[in-house]
Each structure stands twice: as C-alpha cells, then as structure tokens.
Amino acid sequence: MSIDNLSRRAFLHLAANTARHSLIVLSVPALVAGCKEANEARATAAPFMTLSEAEAAELTAIAARILPSDDTPGATEAGVIYFMDTVLDGDRAALLPPIQQGLLALQTSANSAYGTTSFHSLSADQQDALLHAIDDTPFFDTLRYLTIAGMFALPEYGGNKDKVSWQLIGFEDRHMWLPPFGYYDKDYMEQGA
Numbered sequence: 001m002s003i004d005n006l007s008r009r010a011f012l013h014l015a016a017n018t019a020r021h022s023l024i025v026l027s028v029p030a031l032v033a034g035c036k037e038a039n040e041a042r043a044t045a046a047p048f049m050t051l052s053e054a055e056a057a058e059l060t061a062i063a064a065r066i067l068p069s070d071d072t073p074g075a076t077e078a079g080v081i082y083f084m085d086t087v088l089d090g091d092r093a094a095l096l097p098p099i100q101q102g103l104l105a106l107q108t109s110a111n112s113a114y115g116t117t118s119f120h121s122l123s124a125d126q127q128d129a130l131l132h133a134i135d136d137t138p139f140f141d142t143l144r145y146l147t148i149a150g151m152f153a154l155p156e157y158g159g160n161k162d163k164v165s166w167q168l169i170g171f172e173d174r175h176m177w178l179p180p181f182g183y184y185d186k187d188y189m190e191q192g193a
Helices: 009-019 029-046 055-067 080-088 090-114 123-133 139-152 161-169 185-188
Strands: none
Touching: 009 090, 009 139, 055 123, 055 139, 080 123, 080 139, 090 139, 139 161
C-alpha cells in the first residue's frame, strides 16, 4: 500500500505494530526529551553523541529507504538521524549494541550479495532487497519505529525538520483553530466557557 493510499487509521495501526516489535519503545516524556536534544544537535550540526560517522551513514540510508524522498521530503530531509542518535544515548545506551549487531549483519549480507561492506553505497534496489529480507526482525522494526518517531515529531523537539512530515499527511500547523468546531466543542462554546 502506498503512502498516498494509507489512511490515518492504517498509518496508526502500522506504527503501533512497529512499536510493539521494536527493541525500543519510548514513553511520551522520553520522546519529548530525545526530540528536544536532537533538534539542538541538528540545528547546530553538532557531532553525533552516540553513533559513529559510519553508523550514522548506514542508519541514514536505512531510514531513507523506510521513508524515501521523492516528490516530497523523506527521512533524510527531516533529520531523523539526529533523533536516532539522541534516543540511543544516555539511559538507552544499552540498546545500541543490538543495533550495531544488526548493522553488522546487514553489512555482512551486503558483502555476500554485492561485494561491499557498506549498505549506504548500494543502489536503492539493492538496499530494498536487503531490507525486505530482514523486515520481520526486531532490528528492522526498531529502525522503522525510530524513523517514524523522528519523522513525525514536533519540529522543535527534533526530527521533522521544516515540518516536512506534516506536509506529507496534510496537517496544517495552526496556532489556533477557528469554528466550526466538532460537536463536543459546540456544546462547550454554548455554555460560554
């Protein structure tokens, strides 16, 4: 199913299933804290806190295949890698080794199939083939979860640079919404509250 045909309900269902099988499940406070730090790092082009440059290149390539750039911006333009770097720091640093092991396994597969040890140097079709082979693993579910979380976060908290993901889903960022409200708001307004 393409993103154009994906309803909001189907998207939320996909996101919930992804989180359920992920090695990382973040609470709202953890998401907010991680996003804020990621935004500061992204805005200042700070060096990565947790990831090496090589790991960042590989994770950026994976995120770019999960939410690719086409006629609209994708995970790369949204700065998802800074969100991932921040989330894998601090209290969640113990979750970095399984991701590093997953990257190593993916690089081994890239070497076996295509004679290169770097996933990010492969063509999009080659990358997709390798990712389809692991799309039911906790490693891939974790990266999909982190990509989606970083993509759709509030821009001021990191990820979603320039509100690119909100453009994808047609969300209008307004400080205040004007009438007509929903049925529950109508009753509230009639009470003079």
